[in-house]
Amino acid sequence: MHPIATMCRVLGVSPGGYYAHLTRPPSARARADAELSARIAEIHCRSRQTYGAPRIHAELKEQGIRVGCKRVARLMRAAGLKGVSRRNWIITTVRDRHARPAPDLVERNFTAAAPNCLWVADITYIPTRAGFLYLAVVLDVFSRRIVGWAMETYLRTELVLKALDMALEQRHALGVIHHSDQGSQYTSLAFGKRCELAGVRPSMGTVGDCFDNAMCESFFATLECELLNRRSFKTQVEARIAIFDFIEGWYNPHRRHSALDYLSPINYERSYSAKADFRSPTPSTETG
Numbered sequence: 001m002h003p004i005a006t007m008c009r010v011l012g013v014s015p016g017g018y019y020a021h022l023t024r025p026p027s028a029r030a031r032a033d034a035e036l037s038a039r040i041a042e043i044h045c046r047s048r049q050t051y052g053a054p055r056i057h058a059e060l061k062e063q064g065i066r067v068g069c070k071r072v073a074r075l076m077r078a079a080g081l082k083g084v085s086r087r088n089w090i091i092t093t094v095r096d097r098h099a100r101p102a103p104d105l106v107e108r109n110f111t112a113a114a115p116n117c118l119w120v121a122d123i124t125y126i127p128t129r130a131g132f133l134y135l136a137v138v139l140d141v142f143s144r145r146i147v148g149w150a151m152e153t154y155l156r157t158e159l160v161l162k163a164l165d166m167a168l169e170q171r172h173a174l175g176v177i178h179h180s181d182q183g184s185q186y187t188s189l190a191f192g193k194r195c196e197l198a199g200v201r202p203s204m205g206t207v208g209d210c211f212d213n214a215m216c217e218s219f220f221a222t223l224e225c226e227l228l229n230r231r232s233f234k235t236q237v238e239a240r241i242a243i244f245d246f247i248e249g250w251y252n253p254h255r256r257h258s259a260l261d262y263l264s265p266i267n268y269e270r271s272y273s274a275k276a277d278f279r280s281p282t283p284s285t286e287t288g
Helices: 004-011 015-023 028-046 053-062 069-079 157-171 189-198 210-226 236-251 265-279
Strands: 118-126 133-140 145-152 177-180 201-204
Touching (some): 053 069, 118 145, 118 157, 133 210, 145 157, 145 236, 145 265, 157 189
Parallel strands (some): 177 201
Antiparallel strands (some): 133 145
16 A cells, blocks of 8 residues: 555665565574474463463473473463463351361461371352352362362262262371361261261361461362353253363363472372382392
8 A cells, every 4th residue: 555665764664674574584583483382372272271371381391392481471472372360269168156176287287298198178169050069179288189079969068078988988098187167067977977987187277267278279269260260061960070070181180280390289199109119128139
């Protein structure tokens, strides 16, 4: 619509520079950025469009690609890619004022030196067009791994018992601390009896303080922003399948955590086991 010479004069560039730009091949930096952008897009897609720059940077590092996190962030902005963000979670705990809670054995110290030392547990709801589902989880503090979970249409004690039974069946833990809030399901006689029979040490935080069970709240926030905010479920069966796929197909085996050196829960436990086996002395085969 306008002469090249006029546009170059208005934009402050030379006509010779413009024509050279048309025929000049992309620079080495531009070619490297294009290749890296393709890898970033692939990782972002594989993460279910949830990873931001830090986790994508960790994935690239594991693939042997040395690149700065700021460069990854710049290329993500240019490609319109971004991770998901969290919002506040709704508290659903109902306390039984007549029940006697367990002591707080954790006191907000959510650290563990090994698996099966400290578990945290909580309940949340999953909205569907057919009504609410309720999800109870048991999380190992050491690796952030979900070791037990259950979904039902009710909030009775049986829900948390199913999650606990799954954790005990998978981990065979003895003497583990099980920390929760003071919801009526956890303060019930049936739950206390099950803990006693299994050798589990129940622990409970104070009333109405989310920081006393912050690690479990953090998992629910991740579940919300990476799955629930991005999907709506027509049926409860559809929600059950999606939750199963998120926990067992993504979160436990693949999702990277900054607190775990950007490893997934399962890979973090494998790394711990490999180091423990390496430190263990090899039995001598010599005979006297």
